Amino acid sequence: MAILGFLRDFPLHGYDLKNRVAALAGHVRPIADGTLYPTIKKLEDAGCLTRRTAPGSVAAPRHMLEITQDGTDQLRRWLRNPEPVFITDDNKWYVLLAFLHHLENAREQSIVLARRREFLDQPTQLFFDEHGRPIPADQLDSPFRKGLMQIHRSFNLGEIDWLDSQIAELDRRAGYTVRQRTGD
Amino acid sequence: MAILGFLRDFPLHGYDLKNRVAALAGHVRPIADGTLYPTIKKLEDAGCLTRRTAPGSVAAPRHMLEITQDGTDQLRRWLRNPEPVFITDDNKWYVLLAFLHHLENAREQSIVLARRREFLDQPTQLFFDEHGRPIPADQLDSPFRKGLMQIHRSFNLGEIDWLDSQIAELDRRAGYTVRQRTGD
DNA sequence: GTACTCTACCTCGGAGTCGATATATATTCT
């Protein structure tokens, strides 16, 4: 998704892609060569991108990669209907968010944000005692677990606020569109 | 790490472990049977845990798992000297944090928190233009990328605050210990 | 009575990822 998402903005070569993915997921983990190049090949075989050999600006020749219409369609399918783990795994969710603007329909964007919003709404209970009873944050012995729950909670609330404002804005825009269309 | 970390508190059976890991990493992803049971077996073969068959409270018989001294040692090694990805990957870091109290030495705990703190201190630049120039948050076209950077920044600042206060507290405690020792 | 659900364990195949290794070119440092 990150490869096609970056290529949707402008053509890039593998090495550049690697650095951009590493920066985006930088706080997560850089992508390994052994992952990147086979994935590029797979996407090429699937017709999602084409390559043109160009002289390297500094050293060895580059393979400039360009996204195709099929690639754009594939990217939009992934964004429009993301697998559950892209909603629940923070790392994957942030990668998705970085490319969500490639879904051009505000309504579709709003639906994806709403899925994340719904997920964050679920009460999270992280720790339990011997008998399976939930332990509230203030009764935890470990200051690390206390901090973990506290940080987790405040972070969730912050993201929920942001999601709500974004969803409202997107729905307002989509609403205008619908009204304009139905107003014909 | 999560398996040994939970067993360090009290013995559990596989099914219970699965639910606890799912709750801890609940906002991430639940652990699959195909991951859990082979991992339990691997830890058993490595002498990190022992199992005792007990009648199931409701249905099939359970395998109650208990951590051994070797298992405790292994857990402490993982916590004391975590691989880089446990510092940089949020998901893994939070799992580590949930069990850091099993490192009983305040100095050692503090060193691990300091590694995370140092990592968070690095300026994060997520997006670049065609020419590789960094794009500041306020110049991004996508509201999702803007939100991503904004949330990321505020979250980092929050965690840094917490880390600083924890490190100070731990060092204060470790300092007392050293002073008492050297004062003999 | 029988279908469904929850508990509880286990295995196998496949997908994805990493890390090591290899190949080359150009620049910079010593």
Place this chain on the structure above:
DNA sequence: AGAATATATATCGACTCCGAGGTAGAGTAC
């Protein structure tokens, strides 16, 4: 001259993990 570093691409074996499937006991709904 030689070494180190950065650019740039590619492959291979090993490892991890998931998902689908299987086994089984006990309770619950219809």
